[in-house]
Structure formats: C-alpha cells, structure tokens
Amino acid sequence: MIPNWLLKRAALTPHAPALTFQRKTWSYLQLKEEAADRAGKLRALGLERGSRIALLGGTSAEMALLIHGCLLAGVEMVMLNARLTAEEIEYQLQDSESELLVCEEAFRNQAKQQICQTIVYDEFLQLERESFPLEQMWEEDRTLTIMYTSGTTGFPKGVRQTAENHTSSALSAVLNSGLHAGDAWLHMMPLFHISGFSILARAVLYGSEVRLFEKFDASAAAEEITTGRVTGMSVVAVTLERLLTVIENNKLTVHPKFRTLLAGGGPVPVSYLKRAEQCGLPVLQTYGMTETSSQTATLSAEDALRKPGSAGKPLFFTEIQIDGADEPFDRGEILIKGPHVTKGYIGKHTTAEALQEGWLHSGDIGYFDDEGFLFVADRRSDLIISGGENIYPAEIEAVLAEHPQVAEAGVCAMASAEWGAIPAAFVVTRSPINAESLMEFCQTRLASYKLPKSFHFVDELPRNASNKLLRKELREMLTAEK
Template identity: 85%
Template sequence: MIPNWLLKRAALTPNAPALSFQGRTWSYLHLKEEAMERAGKLRSLGLDPGSRIALLGGTSAEMVLLIHGCLLAGIEMVMLNSRLTSEEIEYQLKDSQSEWLVYEEAFREKASQHVCQCIVYEELLQLERVPVQLEQMWEEDRTLTIMYTSGTTGFPKGVRQTAENHTSSALSAVLNSGLHDGDAWLHMMPLFHISGFSILARAVLYGSEIRLFEKFDAAVAAEEITAGRVSGMSVVAVTLERLLTVIEKDKLPVHPKFRTLLAGGGPVPVSYLKRAEQCGLPVLQTYGMTETSSQTATLSAEDALRKPGSAGKPLFFTDIQIDGVKEPFEKGEILIRGPHVTKGYIGKHTSTQTLQNGWLHSGDIGYFDDEGFLFVSDRRSDLIISGGENIYPAEIEAVLVEHPQVVEAGVCAMESDEWGAVPAAFVVTRSAVEEESLREFCQTRLASYKVPKAFHVVDELPRNASNKLLRKTLRESLTLRK
C-alpha cells in the first residue's frame, strides 16, 4: 500500500511551499484544498474512482491543480500531448476509452471530436462540488496515469503507469541525488510528458517546491539559477545548449544552491558537458523512458566529470543488462527490470507483452564500461547499417555540434544503392557555412563511413513537445527532397 501522496504530504508539512507560478505561491495545505475542490467538481461529472479521463492543456498552475484533483479523486488520467493533431487526439481518446476530455480553452479546436464527452476547464470550475470520499492509501497496482509513447519510432502505445511505478521512480531518484532543506525544482517541461509529471510526483513525495513556467525560456532559467531560487532543473541537449549560451554570453555566476541539471532525452554532446563544467553547471545525464516512469539510470554528481557521456549506473531499485553481451564495451539492446517498469499497455496494445523473461526491451542500444557505467548509443530504430557497419547518429551529431558554426545537428539514414544506407546530416547554423567545411570537419574526427554523404542547412530541426529530435521526420524530409 502507498499513501495518497498529497494527503500525506499536506499532513506532514502543510505550510511548506509546494508550487509557484506567475507570482503566486501555494503551500501544500492550500494545494490540497484547491485540488480537493477540483476533485469534487470531477465527481459531479459522474467520475468515480477508477474512471478514466483525458487532459489536454498547457503547463500551468491550473493544470497542476487539476492533476492533483484527479489523483485525490482516484481518477485515471490520459495525458494528451497538446501538440498532437485533432486526428491523433481522437485516436488516443478512442484507444484509451476515456469517459471525458477536460481541456483548456486554447485547445478548443483540437478538442473537437465525437469519441467521448468533453468540457472546457473553465466550465468544469463552475460546476457544483460533490463530496469526495478520499482514500488514504493506494493499492500499488492502481493506475495513476496513461501516457502514449512519443511515436518517434512507431505507432503510439498507451503506457499504464501505476502508483508503485511513480513512487519507486521518485525514491530511486532521491537516493541518487539526495535531498536538502529548501530544495526547489525549476519546471519548464510539458506536464503531459513523463519528465514533466515525474517532477510533480517527486516534489509531493519529497515535500519540495516546484517553480513552474509555461515553457522553456533560457534567459528566465538562467536568472532563476543564478539568483539561487532553484536547486535543480530538467533539460534535454538542445535546451541545455540554449541555457549555456545565455550564461556564457552574460558571464552569469551559478548560485551554490543549484546542484542538479538533469539531462535526459538522449545523449548530450561532450562539448556541451565541457562548456557546462566551465560555467559551473553540474550536469547529471540520465536515461529513462515512458515505460520506466522517468529515470532508470543517472550519473551521480561525483562521477559527472570523469564519465562524460555516460547515463550513470542503474538506480537503486533498478536492474539493467545488455542483451546477449558478456564483456564490457560490447553494444546491444538495453534491458530493464524493476518496480518502476510499466505493468502493461492499454487499448489495442493490451495484449502486447511488456516484459520478456522479466525484462523490458527498451529498443535502445548501449553498453557498460569496465566500471559498470551505462552509455546509451542510440535508438535501435535509428541505427544506420551501411555496408555491414553500424553507425550511430548521435555520435555524428556530437561531432557536428563541435563545429564553431553549428548550433544543432540531426542525422538520419539515407538510402544508397551501393551501401544500403549512408548518413545524411541536417544542421542549424549560426551563420553561413560551406558543405565542404562541414565534411572536412567530420573527416578529421570520424571514420570515413561515418561521414555524412549529404548536408542540409535548415532553420530548425523537427522535435516533439519534449524537444526530442524526430529522426523519423528527417528521413521523411529526405524523400521530399528527391
């Protein structure tokens, strides 16, 4: 059994700051009271414990209150990606069999569908509040959230995440990073994504504060960090680079209170890590996925500088192995098991086996070094096989961003009659750069078969709402360029 998070936290530290947004701060007691009001209004829609609804909105305090209201009321939440099309949203509503869709006014057009009942959030707040019988304890297998895979590698699947999944993930994270009085997390991630939701879960379990912003803003993030208002923040490689650029440009000092810059969503180029070290930003690379309720391996602070590029070691309740590999540095698919791993999928993928012989097959390629540190090479589906050689796009991208004129880089497979496939590169540049300059730069740092055979300068790279690079979209754009 697991305590109902917010009820327990509000009882333990009612006056501690829980949430800050646009100049207003909620204590844990006030957060519980406002979440209780939302829970009562959800009951007025006929939603009982175990009912399933979908949420469509941005990153705001109101959405946090609604999420906590659902948790208090025992309602399962389907977290919809607000960047999806109406058709994609309708598919997920149908597949999840959601009873209601609650959406914010800004997403009214996308919410137009005929699969389930829907109500705009502002109208929900006008409903009569119905008394809610609160559960003090949750069964470990209770479903709290359902998140659909990003679709970067195939058809989205609805991932069921339980009270045990989220709780064990949060406990593993704190056993790695520690907890200090006055901790506050800078939250600029989408709430519907596992990285965004996990920040909410960790905060209420730890009793720490969330400083919430609608979206990532490098200048605001730098100001929060240097002013000493936050102790941690989650980023991906592209947002890390933008934050570094601001701090370097303005020569901003990092406040001693700030001790964790959690970097996920794929490998971080070593050049970024070196820049971060010079700025005094403690980058802890992490590895996780929707199916593992966020982190499953994280680099500890003491190893961050001597193991650049590593995702660290498996967290406390986690076991990781490389499929079919017996020796260090041999690459293979990453397999994961532990209490944070999903119990299964829903909808059309209900029959899909989550585990094989007790292990989740991640679809990611990686290896352990001789000290047991995990290195994630790439997605198996992004692997480029060229003339029998395995090429990992992330390795090429890491080289390209070291070029003084390259801001971002994306690499994907391009068909080749001679080799089957060869790498093609897409770059965002600071100023005009010759293709030959990029090619020569790569030739001095990469084996010849890894050097991109085509370079495309673009205004921006395709990314999902979590700023993860969409290599599938890059491959599709190659077809259009023919």
C-alpha cells in the first residue's frame, strides 16, 4: 500500500510552500483543501473511485489543483495533449472510454465531441461539492494517469501509469540527485506530459515547492535560477539553448543553490554542455519514456563532458539490458525492468504486450560502454524528436494516405537548428496537388508540431524486397538535395 500523497504530505508539513503561480503561493494544507474541493465537485458529477476522466488544458495553477483533486477523488486521469486537434482528441476519448472531459475555456472548440460529457472548467468550479471520506492509502497497482504515446502503427497507445509507477520513479530520482531543505523546482513543462506530471508527483513526495509557469520563458527562467528561488529545472535541448543565451548575453551568475538542470527529450549537443559548464549550470542528461513514468537512466553533471552522448546509468530501482549484447559497445534493443515501468496499455492496444518476461522492449537501440554508461544510438529508429516532442512518422503517413490524391507517403526526420528535428514528407500522388493543399489537409488532423515542414513529390518511395518503406533512404534523399 502507498500513502495518499497529498493527505500524507499535508499532515507532515502543512505550512511548507507547495505551489507558486503568478505570485500566489499555496501551502500544502491549502493545496489539500483546494484539491478536496475539486474532488467533491467530481463526486457531485457522479464520478466514483476508478471512474475515468480526461483533462484538457494548459499549464496553470487551476489545472494543477484539478490534477490533485482527481488524485484525491480516486479517478483515473487521461492527460490530453493540449496541442492535439479535435479529431485526435476524439480518438483518445473513445479509446480510453472516458466518462467526462474537463477543459479550460481556451480549448472549448477542440473539446467539441459526441463521445462523452464535457464541462468547461469555469463551469465546473461553480458546482457544489459533495462530501465523502478521502482514502488514506492506495493500492500499488491503482491507475492514476493514462498518457497517450504515438504508436508505430499510426494509432497512439494509452499508457497506464500506477501509484507504484509514479512513486518508484520519484524515489529513484531523489536517490540520484538528493534532497535539500528549501528545494524548489522551476516548472515550465506541459502538465499533460510525463515530465510535467512527474514534477508535481515528486514535489508532494519530497515536500518541496513547485514554481509553476504557463510556458517556457527563458528570461523568467534565468531570473528564477540566478536569484536563488529554485534549485532545479527540467528542459529539453532547445529550451536549454535559449536559457544559455539569456544568461550569457546578460552576463548573469547562476545562484549556488541551483544544482539540477534535468535535460530530457533527446541528446544535448556537446557545445551546449560546454556553454552550460561555463555558465555554472549543472546539466543532468536523462533517458526515459512515457512507459517508464519519466526517468529511467540519468547522467550526472560531473560526467556530462567526459561521456558526451551518454544517458548515464540506470537509476536505483531500474534494470537495463541490451538485447543480444555480450560485450560492452554491442548494440541492441534497450530492455527495461523496474517498478516504474507500466504494466500495460488500455483501449485499442490492451492486448499489446508491454512487458515480455518482465522486460519492457523500448524499441530504442543502444549500448553500454566499458564503464556501464548507457548510450542511446537511435531513438526508436524512426522516431522524430522535435523540441522534446515525440513524433512517429507512421502517424503522419496515415493522415497523408487519407487524402484522395495521395497514393503513398513516407515521412522522416529533417535536421533543424531550432528544434533538433522536424518532419519531412515524401509523397507519391495520383494526380497533381501542391504542398499548400496537403498542409491544409493535415492541419485539421494533426497537432501543429506533427505537421510536415516540407513536402517532396517523388515518383516512388524506396522500399525493400518485403515492400517495407526504407526511411533511412528518405533521410539520405534529403541530404542529397542540399
């Protein structure tokens, strides 16, 4: 059994700062009281323990309070990516069998659908709360969150994350980075991502403060870091570079209290690491996925330049193997085992095997060096990581294939100085069509970050003897065009 996070934390340190947003701070006792109010409103809507609801909104204190309210109410949360189109949202609502969608006003149009009941958050707040006894303990296998990750077949998979998954992830993280009195984490990540949710979870377990911002702001981040208001922050490579630029241009000094800049979402260029060292920013590169409830391996700041490109070593409760590897530097699929790993998927992919003999097959190719440091050679081979967002080519190809004038489509990663990589599409057409028309077609079906940034019209796509699309050759075609 696992203690109900917020109830236990509010009992232990009721007056410690829990959440700060736009100059307002909630203590853990105040956070519990506000979350209990949201939980009572959910009960008033007829939701019980184990009910499944979807959340659609930005990064705000109100959304954080609603998340904590859902945890107190015992409902399972489907965390919808706020950048999805209405069509993508409908798929996830139907696949998850959500009973209710709570959305912020700004997302009202995206939330229009016939799958389940919808209520706008402002209207939700007007409801009378229903009193009910809050559970003091959770079963380890209890589902807390469901997050969709793009599927290799073009259909996103709903990943089930349990109380044990999130708790184990938080404990592994703190055993790696340590815990100090007065710790505060700068939160500029989307709350619907595993990275954003895990910050909230870790803070309650540790009793630390979350300093929440609506979105990434390099100038605000630099101020928080240099004035000593925060001790840690999560970034991806593109946001790290923007933060470095502000600190360098303004000749700012990082406060000695700041000790953890956690960088995920793909490798960090060595040039960024060198600049970070000059600025006094300790960068900890990490490797994880939705199925591992955030981090599964992390590289210490001390090893950042000694082991460039490495994701570090497995965290305390984690086992990692390289499938088929006998010696250091042998490459193979990365296999992961531990209490932070999902037990499976929901909906359309319920029957898909998440674990095989206890091991999660990540689909990523990697290796260990002779000191036991993990290197991720290819991110799911065809996966496009754009500014920390995971994009599967198959999903975009499936949309393009729906166009009546498109016979075939292939998508691959194209290098981007700003985002690391962006999608590029190769299209075989049945009749003439221009790139603008294809872009308009995609815009109603794909989130903006998934949209192809270039279209290349070709006579045929490269395939092997089994008729499998060769995306590696698509990338080579891009290179040849330069």
